[in-house]
Amino acid sequence: MAVDLGQMAELLIAGKVDEVEKMTGQAIEEGMDPSDILQKGLIAGMDVVGQRFKACDMFIPEVLRSAKAMGAGMKQLRPMLVASGAKMAGTMVIGTVKGDLHDIGKNLVGMMFEGAGFQVVNLGIDLESQVFVDAVKEHKPELLGMSALLTTTMPKMGEVINALKEAGIRDQVKVMVGGAPVTEEFAKEIGADIYGANAASSVDKAKAVLNA
Amino acid sequence: MKSVMPDMQPMNQTVQETPVFEVLSEDQIEQIYFSALEVLERVGSRVHHDDALELFRNSGDAVVGDDKRVRVTTSLVERALKNYPRKITLKGRNGIRSVALQKDHVYFGTGSDLPFTYDRKTGERRRTTYKDIVDAGRIVDYLPNFDFFMSHGIVGDAPNPLTYDRHQFMAMLEGCTKPYVVTSVDGEGLEDLWKMACLFQGGEDEFRLNPMFVAYIEPISPLTNDRTAVEKLLFAAEKGIPAMYTPCPSSGATAPATIAGMLVQSLAETLLAIALCHLKRPGMPLIMGGVTTVMDMRTTTYSYGAPEMALASAANTDISKWLNLIMFSTGGCSDAKVLDEQAAIESTISNLTAFLSGANLVHDVGYIDSGVNASLESLVMNDEIIAMVRQVGKGIKTDEAHLALKVIDEVGPGGEFVTHDHTYEHWKEWFMPKLMDRSDWETWNAEGAKTMLDRVNEETQRILDTHEPAPIDDTIKKELKKIIDDADKRHSK
Ligand code: B12
Numbered sequence: 001m002a003v004d005l006g007q008m009a010e011l012l013i014a015g016k017v018d019e020v021e022k023m024t025g026q027a028i029e030e031g032m033d034p035s036d037i038l039q040k041g042l043i044a045g046m047d048v049v050g051q052r053f054k055a056c057d058m059f060i061p062e063v064l065r066s067a068k069a070m071g072a073g074m075k076q077l078r079p080m081l082v083a084s085g086a087k088m089a090g091t092m093v094i095g096t097v098k099g100d101l102h103d104i105g106k107n108l109v110g111m112m113f114e115g116a117g118f119q120v121v122n123l124g125i126d127l128e129s130q131v132f133v134d135a136v137k138e139h140k141p142e143l144l145g146m147s148a149l150l151t152t153t154m155p156k157m158g159e160v161i162n163a164l165k166e167a168g169i170r171d172q173v174k175v176m177v178g179g180a181p182v183t184e185e186f187a188k189e190i191g192a193d194i195y196g197a198n199a200a201s202s203v204d205k206a207k208a209v210l211n212a
Numbered sequence: 213m214k215s216v217m218p219d220m221q222p223m224n225q226t227v228q229e230t231p232v233f234e235v236l237s238e239d240q241i242e243q244i245y246f247s248a249l250e251v252l253e254r255v256g257s258r259v260h261h262d263d264a265l266e267l268f269r270n271s272g273d274a275v276v277g278d279d280k281r282v283r284v285t286t287s288l289v290e291r292a293l294k295n296y297p298r299k300i301t302l303k304g305r306n307g308i309r310s311v312a313l314q315k316d317h318v319y320f321g322t323g324s325d326l327p328f329t330y331d332r333k334t335g336e337r338r339r340t341t342y343k344d345i346v347d348a349g350r351i352v353d354y355l356p357n358f359d360f361f362m363s364h365g366i367v368g369d370a371p372n373p374l375t376y377d378r379h380q381f382m383a384m385l386e387g388c389t390k391p392y393v394v395t396s397v398d399g400e401g402l403e404d405l406w407k408m409a410c411l412f413q414g415g416e417d418e419f420r421l422n423p424m425f426v427a428y429i430e431p432i433s434p435l436t437n438d439r440t441a442v443e444k445l446l447f448a449a450e451k452g453i454p455a456m457y458t459p460c461p462s463s464g465a466t467a468p469a470t471i472a473g474m475l476v477q478s479l480a481e482t483l484l485a486i487a488l489c490h491l492k493r494p495g496m497p498l499i500m501g502g503v504t505t506v507m508d509m510r511t512t513t514y515s516y517g518a519p520e521m522a523l524a525s526a527a528n529t530d531i532s533k534w535l536n537l538i539m540f541s542t543g544g545c546s547d548a549k550v551l552d553e554q555a556a557i558e559s560t561i562s563n564l565t566a567f568l569s570g571a572n573l574v575h576d577v578g579y580i581d582s583g584v585n586a587s588l589e590s591l592v593m594n595d596e597i598i599a600m601v602r603q604v605g606k607g608i609k610t611d612e613a614h615l616a617l618k619v620i621d622e623v624g625p626g627g628e629f630v631t632h633d634h635t636y637e638h639w640k641e642w643f644m645p646k647l648m649d650r651s652d653w654e655t656w657n658a659e660g661a662k663t664m665l666d667r668v669n670e671e672t673q674r675i676l677d678t679h680e681p682a683p684i685d686d687t688i689k690k691e692l693k694k695i696i697d698d699a700d701k702r703h704s705k
Pocket of ligand 1: 094099100101102103104105106108109144145146147148149150151152176177178179180181195196197198199200202324325326327328366395396397428429430431432433434459460462466507511512513514581582583584
């Protein structure tokens with residue numbers, strides 16, 4: 001019996017991580033077109049999640065469970081999508097800058113991007129500039145996310161951007177920054193591409209910039 | 213007709229003169245406590261500090277894993293718990309021993325490090341500066357219902373992020389003479405702040421007897437202790453500096469989504485510090501803490517206005533009393549972006565709950581925008597709220613004079629009390645509004661139809677225009693500057 005992608009979308013909306021993972025595997029085994037699985041199963045589900053979240057019919061724990069299901073599905077699909085040259089969301093590298101131990105905000109941002117189909121590499125907290133530079137070289141992400149929750153560590157994000165320039169890789173990646181003391185204005189000042197005030201809105205903002 | 217009064221002295225009675233407010237029963241506290249011990253035995257807590265790991269290893273009462281997880285015996289925790297002081301008296305730089313931290317004594321104060329401030333002239337949100345902290349200090353110095361001062365804002369214009377804490381403390385000293393709670397960059401920063409304080413107190417021993425400040429230190433929830441936090445804790449233990457180790461979990465994000473679960477986890481985080489400080493120096497003045505709240509599930513905001521914060525904080529205070537520990541709690545704060553009705557409602561609920569629960573140091577009073585924005589006006593508004601809250605806390609006296617049988621008898625049916633001696637004597641026990649308006653419509657209009665916010669603004673301006681704290685002695689000033697300059701030199705590349 002063929003896998004029902006509509007049902008897959010429903011399970012994803014309901015946050016059934018294991019089931020979505022299993023179903024994606026079955027669909028692949030059955031030889032379904034990976035782009036179809038992605039579009040009609042996973043993304044169809046996440047689109048509804050996004051709408052319901054905006055309408056306050058779904059909340060963060062539900063949304064991030066769905067995002068986790070999306071991530072579990074994508075993990076299996078990604079290699080096939082890459083091989084087929086299909087269009088999909090890219091890779092995001094994210095971390096908290098040197099001297100800063102605030103963790104949870106950037107983790108939630110990472111999960112939200114996973115829900116949007118990105119492959120997310122979470123580097124951790126308290127990171128030297130070089131760690132970001134090396135990660136950009138290694139993972140070749142479309143997006144680099146940096147988090148700073150302290151007035152005193154915010155400038156480190158500018159230092160990372162300068163280090164990217166010095167390494168000659170600044171234009172290979174869009175840089176996105178966020179955290180309580182960070183503002184749109186500050187993001188501009190240090191030459192970041194995107195400022196994200198919270199996990200949900202930063203996904204929309206990033207998509208707009210990447211698709212431009 | 214004058215009748216003789218009956219004997220008013222009650223026998224075999226509990227006279228309750230203040231409200232009694234508890235949110236946990238003793239059995240519930242025990243359940244939470246035993247669960248926290250279980251967490252320490254089974255899960256442990258990660259400690260990123262070599263000396264601390266060594267202390268645990270050598271204790272014979274802890275197992276240190278390769279992943280730096282420390283699991284601790286109940287025996288160590290319970291021996292440690294017996295050794296903490298139940299009373300700490302703080303002395304301001306004005307020499308007044310004004311804050312006696314002991315069971316059911318409640319003191320209110322600001323929070324720290326707010327990155328932004330609304331400029332009073334332009335109304336624009338901008339970064340907080342040195343001067344803003346001096347001003348916040350002056351306001352707190354003036355307001356009668358504030359007992360201690362945390363920096364309120366952060367010195368965004370400090371020359372170096374590695375030494376900003378010394379400049380911040382200098383601004384606090386300039387603005388306010390009441391006792392402080394200080395945040396510091398690391399152990400070295402705390403050492404400098406302590407040296408600065410000792411200048412006022414005539415040395416280390418005097419500081420230990422009546423400290424001028426309490427050091428604010430935090431673990432990382434869940435169950436993680438970073439190097440700088442432990443460094444500060446060990447330094448505080450060594451020098452006998454009072455310190456709180458205050459978990460800041462958000463239920464549903466960095467702690468379980470149930471309040472009981474969050475209380476268990478944060479108590480385990482506290483008990484780890486209890487054990488560690490005991491190994492370093494038994495009896496150091498450690499204070500229990502907790503900014504325990506929920507993460508808002510629509511916005512991801514760490515909520516400073518949630519009723520769950522007030523409730524969980526009160527629960528923590530119940531636990532602290534049961535453990536015979538002094539409690540550092542939270543109140544008077546809000547998620548509102550500006551000082552508005554929301555700020556007033558949220559501040560009131562948490563102030564009242566914290567007061568009734570009997571928390572000792574209630575901090576973060578005046579925070580708006582979830583701990584991101586500073587507001588001097590919010591301090592002034594909260595002063596009035598706290599005055600009202602304290603009035604509720606005074607409770608009801610039922611001695612002979614207060615039962616007033618004699619007066620009722622004298623006035624009799626159909627009389628008036630306004631001109632009676634008894635009224636003349638007792639009405640001053642009431643709360644006297646400073647900012648609350650109780651006038652009639654006509655008068656209110658004639659006086660400019662001012663709203664609460666108008667009155668708060670005027671009062672804020674009046675204090676800023678008129679109140680200057682006692683100045684700092686010139687020789688001390690020079691020595692303070694030297695400590696700060698030396699730190700800046702050490703840290704300039
Ligand atoms: C919880 C907390 C902590 C916890 C962190 C635990 C953890 N596991 O992460 C602990 C206790 C460890 C902590 C420590 C400190 N903290 Co703290 N902390 C907070 C608090 C109360 C909430 C942060 C939080 O978790 N919010 C909830 C999460 C989900 O939201 P978020 O982090 O803001 O992230 C969202 C957005 O900002 C955005 N975002 C974040 N990063 C990124 C990145 C990208 C790329 C994008 C697009 C978006 C984005 O999206 C996220 C999700 O929606 C804030 C106050 C506040 N309102 O921010 C203070 C706060 C950030 N801390 C502060 C301070 C001062 C400290 C300390 C220095 C205190 C001290 N002296 O010891 C230490 C510093 C330790 C260090 N070196 O980092 C200050 C900073 C002030 C300043 N001007 O710099 C704040 C503002 C509170 C205050 N007023 O004092 N803190």
